[in-house]
Amino acid sequence: MLRLLAVSMSAFLSIPLISHSLPHWFHTQVIGEINLGLLFLVGQYAIGGAVAWRYCVQLRRLDAQAAELARLALDSTPSHTAR
Structure with missing residues (x-):
């Protein structure tokens, strides 16, 4: 679970880090009006969906264990009978 937190937070916090330190990188045109910044931000949805899906898989395992x-x-508690 901590790995998923690290993945989601690093993806989320990389946006302001990259836009501040390498602003020209986000302005690089890919196709027409689409640039790397737009692709990176849209990719956040895919990352968020993958992290949410993985949380569901791991929580299903935890629910089974619980x-x-x-x-x-x-089963291990002694049953008390009334007198």
Whole structure:
């Protein structure tokens, strides 16, 4: 999970870092009015979607582990009978 946080934060924080230190890089024309800055910003959506998808996959595994632990905890508790 920390790796996903690092990926998403580095992608997000790279926008102001690159635009401040290498502004000419974002102005490089690719096709017509499309430049690298626009492609980079649109790529943020793909990165965000991939990170969200990966979080869902990892949380599904954690949910399965939590359900198994809960089942084991219920199975190991002694049952009390009323007198």
